[in-house]
Amino acid sequence: MSALPTSAADDWQPLSPTHPLPDPEHEARVARAIARAQRDIPFYRARGDAPVAVEAPLARTLSGFPLLRKSDVRSTLPKQWVPAGRDARAELASGALVLVETSGSTGERLRILWDADWWMRQERRAMRTHPGVAAAMDGEKGAYREAILTSPACGVGTCHIGNLPYEERVDGELLFLNQRPDPLFWSAEDQERMLDELQRHGVVGLESDPLYLAVLADFAKARGRLIDVRGFVQLTYAFATQAYQRAIRAAFGGPVLQLYGASEIGVLFMEGDDGRLHHCPFTTHVELLRACVSTPGASDLALVVATSLDRVAMPLVRFVVGDLVQVDRAAPRRWTSVPALRSVEGRVDDAVLRPDGGLVTAGAIDRAIGAIDGLRLWQVNQRTPDSVEIDVVAAGAAAPVVDEVRGRVAPLFEGLASTTRAATAIPIEPSGKFRVSKRHFSIDLDRFFEHAEGLVR
Amino acid sequence: MTDRERSAIDAFAGHLRPEFPMLSRVLEGQPLVFLDSASTTPKPRAVIDAVVDYYERCTANVHRGVHALGQEATQLYDAARLEAAGLIGARPDEIVFVRGTTEAINLLAHALSLGSADEVVFPASEHHANWLPWRARARPVPVAIDADGVPQWETLESLLTPRTRLVAIGHVSNVTGCIAPVADVVRTAHARGIPVLLDAAQSLSHLPIDVRRLDVDFLAASAHKAFGPSGVGFLYAKREHLKDFPLYQVGGGMVAMNEDIVGAAPSHFVPREVPFRFEAGTPAIEATIGFGAAIKWMRGIGLQAIREHDVRLARYLVSRLSELPGVRVLAAQAPAEQRIALATFVVDAPGMTQENVARALCDMFGVCVSGGFHCTHVLHARARLDGTVRASPHVFNTTSEIDRLVEGVRELAS
Numbered sequence: 001m002s003a004l005p006t007s008a009a010d011d012w013q014p015l016s017p018t019h020p021l022p023d024p025e026h027e028a029r030v031a032r033a034i035a036r037a038q039r040d041i042p043f044y045r046a047r048g049d050a051p052v053a054v055e056a057p058l059a060r061t062l063s064g065f066p067l068l069r070k071s072d073v074r075s076t077l078p079k080q081w082v083p084a085g086r087d088a089r090a091e092l093a094s095g096a097l098v099l100v101e102t103s104g105s106t107g108e109r110l111r112i113l114w115d116a117d118w119w120m121r122q123e124r125r126a127m128r129t130h131p132g133v134a135a136a137m138d139g140e141k142g143a144y145r146e147a148i149l150t151s152p153a154c155g156v157g158t159c160h161i162g163n164l165p166y167e168e169r170v171d172g173e174l175l176f177l178n179q180r181p182d183p184l185f186w187s188a189e190d191q192e193r194m195l196d197e198l199q200r201h202g203v204v205g206l207e208s209d210p211l212y213l214a215v216l217a218d219f220a221k222a223r224g225r226l227i228d229v230r231g232f233v234q235l236t237y238a239f240a241t242q243a244y245q246r247a248i249r250a251a252f253g254g255p256v257l258q259l260y261g262a263s264e265i266g267v268l269f270m271e272g273d274d275g276r277l278h279h280c281p282f283t284t285h286v287e288l289l290r291a292c293v294s295t296p297g298a299s300d301l302a303l304v305v306a307t308s309l310d311r312v313a314m315p316l317v318r319f320v321v322g323d324l325v326q327v328d329r330a331a332p333r334r335w336t337s338v339p340a341l342r343s344v345e346g347r348v349d350d351a352v353l354r355p356d357g358g359l360v361t362a363g364a365i366d367r368a369i370g371a372i373d374g375l376r377l378w379q380v381n382q383r384t385p386d387s388v389e390i391d392v393v394a395a396g397a398a399a400p401v402v403d404e405v406r407g408r409v410a411p412l413f414e415g416l417a418s419t420t421r422a423a424t425a426i427p428i429e430p431s432g433k434f435r436v437s438k439r440h441f442s443i444d445l446d447r448f449f450e451h452a453e454g455l456v457r
Numbered sequence: 458m459t460d461r462e463r464s465a466i467d468a469f470a471g472h473l474r475p476e477f478p479m480l481s482r483v484l485e486g487q488p489l490v491f492l493d494s495a496s497t498t499p500k501p502r503a504v505i506d507a508v509v510d511y512y513e514r515c516t517a518n519v520h521r522g523v524h525a526l527g528q529e530a531t532q533l534y535d536a537a538r539l540e541a542a543g544l545i546g547a548r549p550d551e552i553v554f555v556r557g558t559t560e561a562i563n564l565l566a567h568a569l570s571l572g573s574a575d576e577v578v579f580p581a582s583e584h585h586a587n588w589l590p591w592r593a594r595a596r597p598v599p600v601a602i603d604a605d606g607v608p609q610w611e612t613l614e615s616l617l618t619p620r621t622r623l624v625a626i627g628h629v630s631n632v633t634g635c636i637a638p639v640a641d642v643v644r645t646a647h648a649r650g651i652p653v654l655l656d657a658a659q660s661l662s663h664l665p666i667d668v669r670r671l672d673v674d675f676l677a678a679s680a681h682k683a684f685g686p687s688g689v690g691f692l693y694a695k696r697e698h699l700k701d702f703p704l705y706q707v708g709g710g711m712v713a714m715n716e717d718i719v720g721a722a723p724s725h726f727v728p729r730e731v732p733f734r735f736e737a738g739t740p741a742i743e744a745t746i747g748f749g750a751a752i753k754w755m756r757g758i759g760l761q762a763i764r765e766h767d768v769r770l771a772r773y774l775v776s777r778l779s780e781l782p783g784v785r786v787l788a789a790q791a792p793a794e795q796r797i798a799l800a801t802f803v804v805d806a807p808g809m810t811q812e813n814v815a816r817a818l819c820d821m822f823g824v825c826v827s828g829g830f831h832c833t834h835v836l837h838a839r840a841r842l843d844g845t846v847r848a849s850p851h852v853f854n855t856t857s858e859i860d861r862l863v864e865g866v867r868e869l870a871s
Contacts (some may be wrong), residue, residue: 140773162714162727185550185730187700391543398546424544427536430528 023281026336028057029309030285034061037315040083043076064288067305068319068451070110070264075363077111088113097313102263112220113263113314121268121308123259125279126267127234129335132255133144133205136231141204144329147175147229149208149216150237151432166197171288175201182428185214191219195228196250204231207259210240210248211377211434217251223274227252234259237345238433239362242370243377260344264322265306269341276331279338284308286338288327288448293357295317296412297364300327324348324361348445350437353416359448362437368408374401378446379426380409380437388416391423398422458773461854465717466759466773469766470855476501477853487823490858495631495659495799495849496686496827497681500751502805504684504749507533507750518856519742520710520733534742537749541691544752544760546667546675551699552691553732554740555557555684558658559586560691561677562625564735565654568694568702569622571595578616579625582610582632585832587625587656595622605787606633606801606836613647620712624653628660632833632847634771634799637665643672643678647809650700658682661853663767663797665760671729674698685751708738710758763852770850777863778802778848783870786844798850801831803842806869811844814869822865824858 011395018194023029029056038052052061073081082088120352137144169176177194180186194216198206202251206213207230215237217227220433227233234247235250236259239434248256259269260277268275268284279286285302288302293435294457304321308314331340345351353359367381377393396399399422406420429435446452474480479499482489485550491499517526521532542549544774545671555561557562571577575592581599591597597758598616601609613624626637640654652674657666662683668676675698679690694702704711706747730735755763772793779789786803788796804814815828827847830837837844 162716180730185549185733187730190730419757421543422546423539424547425539425542425549427532427539432533 013396021281021287021377024336026281026285027113028054028267029282030058030307031061033285033307033309033315034065034317037317039227040365041315043073043080043179046080047085049438058285061449062307062318065318067314070320070322071266073112073316076316078113080115083312086313089437091313094115099231100263104399112262113444115312118311119263122263122280123267125282126261127205127259129270129278129280130257131273133232133234133257136380138445139322141230142202143173144204145173145175145202146205146207147177147201147203149177149206149212150178151181151209151212154429158197161347166200170201175203178212181432183212184425184428186219188219191216192223195220195223196263199228203229205229205234206238207234209237209433210235210244210446211238214244214247215369217247220251225251231255232257236261237306239344239350239366239418239436240367241374241436242377247376260323262306262323265308265316265319265321266310268304268306268321269344272334274331277325277341277344278334279336279340281335285336288325288339289452291324291359292450293359293448294354295359295361296414298324298326298361299365300329300342300344301325301359301361302327303452305349321348324351324363326358326363327433337431346437347435349439350435351415351436352380352416352439353385353387354413355386357447360412362435364412365409365437368412369405372401372404372408375405376406377426378436379423379434382416382437382439382441385441386415386417388413388418390418390420391438392420393423393425404450439457458769458776462769463773466766466769467855467857469762470853473501474752474853474855476503476747478502478505480853484823484825485820488863490822490854491853492660492848492850492858492862493825493827494846494851495634495682495831497620497687497850498662498684500686501684501855503754504686504747504750507514507685507718508743508747511746517596518739524647530657530746532741533746533749534740538744538753540749540752540756542665544661544756546669547676548696548719549691551693551696551733553694553699553735554825555690555736555746556741557679557690558656560652560678561592562656563590563706564584564692565677565694566573566594566699567589567622567705567868569594570703571622575622576618576620577623577625578613578621578632580627580637580835582606582608582630582643582836583625583627584631584656585660585834586658587627587654587833591623591625596620601840602836604840604842605789605832607788608637608792609637613642617649617651618647621649621651623730624651625656626653627656627658628662628666629657629699629797629799630838631659632801632831632845633791634796634801634849635788636660636790636795636797639673655868657866659797659799662755664764668693676724680744680751683751684754685748686741689744689748690732696731696797702731702735703743704728705735708737710739711735711737717817723762738832751770758852765800766852768793770854771796771800773856774798774800774848774859777859778866780871781863781867784866788842798851798854799847801845801847802866803845804866809869811846814866815846817869818865821868822861824861824862824865 034052045280080124096116215407232255234257258271261268266283272278279303285307287305291301306324326342328342329341331368350362351359374394376395379391392402392405402422477499485755499838515529516529517527519531538549538552570593575595576598578598581602625813641654654675655673655676658674661678676693681687713729786802812828814824818824
């Protein structure tokens with residue numbers, strides 16, 4: 001049963017567990033959420049921002065608040081983020097609050113607080129914005145059972161869980177498939193087990209990291225098997241390249257959807273039946289700070305900044321999520337006043353900086369090379385402002401794929417010394433995720449995005 | 458050799474030499490001429506920086522640390538495995554990091570669970586690292602060699618029996634510099650269902666290697682002969698072999714779960730996945746990171762470009778030494794295309810052992826070469842050689858340095 005705050009008094013009322021409705025009060029809800037955060041949360045109290053004018057236009061209200069970076073949060077957890085008067089220690093002990101380690105996929109890891117059940121509540125609400133997923137969750141494909149395929153909770157290298165039996169990896173309707181840190185080191189037996197367990201669990205919805213599932217799908221195809229999921233696959237956690245999606249679709253014939261969110265803030269956008277990513281109601285407000293530089297290969301590029309609406313502990317106001325998106329302002333806005341997205345373009349830390357000041361996103365690179373036949377994995381590293389390295393993993397002979405990649409990225413990386421070479425794998429991050437693109441130095445984001453004053457990443 | 462070829466050697470080497478700080482040393486008032494890369498290569502700045510960077514910025518254990526430094530170190534360490542895999546066209550889960558080629562071969566010898574009746578076939582020219590592990594665990598069956606230490610490959614097939622468990626060959630001889638006919642050996646061995654080990658200690662930094670194309674079952678190599686630090690190397694094994702390897706050393710780092718917990722009867726422990734289950738204990742972290750940097754550096758130059766330089770250098774080195782009276786170059790007739798830039802030779806210098814010659818080259822001319830038996834006692838005995846001198850240039854060596862070696866040898870031989 002979902003719930004949402006309905007007033008400034010923080011009354012929580014049940015939300016229909018079926019299809020969510022558009023939220024005509026979205027902007028008023030944002031103002032109330034900010035006012036509540038200012039009132040209740042020691043971090044904002046200590047910062048001393050001017051009180052929010054609830055009746056003012058939302059844009060003006062938001063512009064009165066500084067952007068919130070992970071580094072602002074990191075050193076003040078948990079006490080500064082629990083509503084005044086509540087006992088963080090007691091609530092963590094009771095489970096009313098949950099301490100969560102975020103993935104730190106850019107090296108910026110963060111511990112955060114979730115209200116009990118908050119994540120599941122808002123995620124399910126977001127997923128239901130897709131009518132096919134809602135129908136599947138309501139039993140169209142049989143009793144709803146879900147599997148999760150991503151890094152084990154322990155992340156990379158410090159995992160000491162051994163081999164947990166199926167029963168110990170099931171939590172209600174949820175099955176956690178993976179228990180090894182790096183999918184590139186999965187054994188054949190482990191992959192057979194995962195394929196078997198999809199069947200055994202009667203999985204209707206599979207939520208997966210794209211690369212993890214691509215690896216499993218490659219294995220399944222090689223063994224003449226399929227990804228046995230009755231309903232849908234939902235890709236999240238990381239950037240989904242065309243190559244990953246090709247691999248997945250070769251072993252799974254059902255819908256493959258994108259869900260975009262972040263552990264710190266919740267699910268922001270869910271793919272709709274029109275192929276666009278639509279902002280999900282009641283969980284967040286999203287500002288899309290427009291790029292003010294050239295963005296070769298991407299149009300209407302924006303930096304995502306989000307404000308939480310339904311968090312009691314750790315409400316975030318103007319939190320810099322750190323992702324780039326292509327906005328589709330012409331698409332209908334289905335649930336809130338936030339525009340739809342054409343695509344998620346990867347982390348801003350992943351974007352390659354050109355000598356002419358332009359930014360090249362992971363999405364732009366993938367559009368340039370993603371359709372190359374035989375391309376399996378790739379990673380771009382920009383270690384210095386004047387050079388870029390591209391590692392290419394091919395399914396078969398590497399040389400022709402490397403040559404084609406080299407040719408196709410040349411216009412994107414104009415002015416940069418570019419090295420393209422064959423590889424047999426790309427490295428996993430400490431978070432257990434894979435990055436297709438990495439910039440190894442910081443840039444002043446306020447030079448690149450409107451209204452991004454003071455942001456350095 | 459034409460002026461054009463000499464210029465090509467010098468241009469290639471001249472471009473790379475500034476990257477090796479050690480090469481600016483002066484020995485006894487003479488500029489250092491380093492011609493001992495078959496023993497160990499000098500290290501380029503990229504490798505030195507990678508090691509120092511680890512010490513200065515992120516000294517931490519790997520696969521254990523949850524703090525930021527531990528994660529940084531782990532990333533750098535793991536990246537080296539991908540570099541090693543990429544260099545030879547393997548998957549990263551087919552690469553086991555070990556201390557070097559010697560440990561790699563010992564690990565394989567352990568994994569094959571050999572008995573005294575099992576036979577391992579290898580050329581009599583092999584380095585001790587590819588001899589003694591087989592001697593210690595099985596029955597060694599050497600392939601005969603000629604007077605210059607070159608294996609008589611045509612006899613290989615006749616040595617294979619139902620008891621043959623492995624054919625183990627050096628990719629490049631550390632004495633003659635000759636490249637083994639790997640494809641023929643693999644074809645012959647595989648026709649009888651016998652796996653093949655390639656000892657790539659001398660080839661890793663000289664030749665492009667693709668294990669899929671060569672179809673070898675195992676490959677052993679060291680970092681320190683490939684511009685990386687000492688103390689690390691790897692064993693490549695095809696996945697279907699590696700998954701069946703018995704555990705090697707056990708302890709921290711290789712275990713996913715120790716279930717001897719409740720104090721009752723011991724239960725068991727769950728090893729980590731391949732290849733980590735074969736890497737117990739804290740590894741040579743900084744050396745491995747440096748190895749990754751070395752491979753990246755080599756690949757940045759291009760192994761094919763290195764090979765082209767190597768062929769020219771081999772031609773120049775062997776032809777110049779061969780023209781000297783009183784000097785015998787082993788396998789001098791082998792064409793440059795079938796060898797690396799390495800020449801082992803005997804100097805007829807009255808009253809001097811070959812070790813004396815090597816020392817004199819250093820002390821009198823600033824030329825560093827190897828002298829002695831190069832861990833190949835059997836080869837030297839069968840070739841009736843009481844030691845040899847070995848010159849092994851690499852990417853940074855110029856023709857004028859070869860000329861200095863030649864002038865030094867000429868002086869000593871006269």
